[in-house]
Amino acid sequence: MSRRTWHECLSSTSENDIVSFIKENNVSTYRTEHFQVGKTITYRCTECRKHPLCRFQLKSRESNNKFTLFRSESHDHSQRNDITRLKSPVRDIVRQMSDKGMTQTQIRKTVSYSRLKTRKNIISIDDLQKWCNQYLNCPSSDKLHDIFVPYYEAIDVDHIFICITARQLLSMCKYSSILAIDCTYKITWNELPLLVFGTSDFNRHFHPLGLCLISTDEAADTFKTLFRVLKSCVPLIIQQPYDITHVMADGAPGITSAMCELPNARRLMCWAHVIRKCREHRKLVLHKEKWLAIEKDIYNLQLVFNDHLFDKAARLMIMKWTADKDLDTFRKYFEDQWLLSLPFWYEGSANLIPSTNNGIESFNGKIKQMYTLRNKLSLSLFLQTAERMLYDWSLASIGTPFAIQIEFNDDLAARAYKWLQKLDRTKVLHLGATSYVVPSSEPKMDTLLWVQHYHSISWNSYDEFIDWSNSAR
Template identity: 25%
Template sequence: MRNTKRKKRTKCWIKEAVFDNAVKAEVSLGNTWSKHYTNYSDIGRKVYYRCRKSKLRGPQCSAGIYLLYHAESDQVSIYKTETDHDHHERKVRGIDENVNKCIEDLFNDGITKPKQIIRALQTRNFELPSYVQIKNFLVQYKKTKFGSYIVSLGESEQWCKQNINISTDENKYFVVSYKIMYNDEEDVDGNKFRVFLSTVRLLNIASISSHIHADATYKLIWQGFPALIIGATDLKKVFHPFGLAICSNEKTKDFKFIFNSIQIGLEKIKKDLLKPSALVSDAADSIKNGFKNVFKDEYNQIMCWSHMKMKVQNRICHIDDKAIADEMMNDIEMLQLSNSSTVFELALTLFMKKEPHVRSRFLVIASNIINNWSIERDPSSTNAKVFPKEPTICLNL
């Protein structure tokens, strides 16, 4: 049988330089070479490097280099092959360095999507990497530029300590209040944290406000946790935030922390404590109870109009007569224009008298349901439903 094993090429090594220590020798290699393997001999340790332009698993570039760490001294000699680089004859793995630099520049200029980057590279006549290559490169570049996506509680606590002092710039943020709770603390089910950020200018707005708006938004999240927003609106319906909180939960204690942080912030900037007369929010008990725990005085509970309107529309859309549904919605919108509780109560009474079908429709539906239930369970009827054998009834109204 014929031996088809490829004959190993012999390399001719030429001494290129001698350095006094290993550090200088290794620095001189630059980014062209990648460590390949190591051999040991009587004269010292030989560390061989390969051309990094070639794939690790595959045909290697003919050029090579090795460092000889002399056994009898600290000197390091560099030996290089006679042959030059021939990696350009083969396909280079990964993205070209010039393309990498261009992608970084595009990302820093705000072009952050892979498809946008591909179009930009086309206009610059670069060799186009694949979509997956660009996507993977962006993941690594973001980690290098912005750091790890996952932040530990210890890192969060350290960041809070570093940013807790009030800046001389009234628009510079600072940590008004924070609380980090670990597993070993009492009454804590898992790690929890609460952080409230604001500025001097935003706290000054809070000091002259009488109505407080509070809610959580999942349109802005950090580490998977929603931002909790607190603020007020002016007569032009413009929202003015007091600050932003990140909490591990949305419970009463979390909103109590937020409302209390406002008071702490006002004390820090030497302003009178907030005495709100109204709370504007959705129907979440956690917001209402947290508000009561901080502001003991009586206040008006105002339902957020957009939340309320959305809930009403979800209910009246089931009314068959669309004209009646539209009229009912218009009347409810008129109720919302009431400028006092007294006017609202009077208008509500008139509304209920005008819309008797609100009650009558429910009574008709309820009567039909009960009637059908009764008929289906008549023992004399065909396929009668026997009570002990029937599953739970679903109320699909």
């Protein structure tokens, strides 16, 4: 696909002019990006999913209270997708029966009968317990893709915990001590949440490990049970100790309370959730210009690359905000929530680990798109779907193996080699046990002076710290 070309179509100092033009062109927000110079919003045709040839987009840029709108391509609705849902065998059968002249009543009875033959008949807790007991034993080592239930609790609809996984999926714990957790909803008629857990490789790709059907995602006991199950089950599969060192999740208090089960693990907070929650509280800052400055400060703080720098930078930032009484309410919220309760959302809180939970959240979307078809399923149909889902994940993990080292293409290696030939190696300085300082292509500060500032931690204000930090980029 060719690169996009953008043409300026409108420039104004009034945001209302931009909004009016956007409404006239039948578009919706596609992507929002924040830069130091301002904000960029990309819009695409609201019917682009129905009409795949439509590449029409608008891009709005805001900088110094000036708004500029760019346009790319034009609307093309000449071709429409036949269907936006996945193909279903049931729909094909119904279509065939309709072509044969069968009545609606006959078709309904035939479909109902076929479902009774294929679905598991689970109508009570006893039936659910029988299903769990059927899969309770771990399969032999030659049955990597067979699902099993390492642990379950099924007392009533308010007390359910059913962990389902496969040997092949758990075998990836051999290469990673990271655990990512997220819950998705509207899966079953009973409104039972689905807890999905997994890990990420050195290319920051998400790999599912299994799922749990649970009665609630608010209680700490749910996550404590998951941690205990993994600590007892995984070593039997990988034939080596398994210690979870990092848990990536959203701000669920139940997960935070359950971390007592993993005393040596760090509870990471998804950066995307942090900035989203901060924006939800922007009403605490009355002036737009002050909010934009606050948001910029938070973005710069997120880029800090180790713990002691974060502590220093956070203190300087709070000191800066304290000087402005208009920021008191937001400052107290930010300090309590994101510096005291859930502080590990910056880049340096975990090396070589994604700073967001976007991978698993995107995966949850695929569950609804490809398996449940965005329908709430009966318990029997969900368990049947879960079997197929886990089997597919297990097979897919063979085709996309776990990356145990960072991969890069040949072009990047060639450019790195050329850059290395031009580099003044006397400017490369040792910073820590496994880290070095390398001068940027347009250095704003000598590397020796930069390292001296790093060790002395001598900044007097947050802006001084940011200037020092940005000089290395």
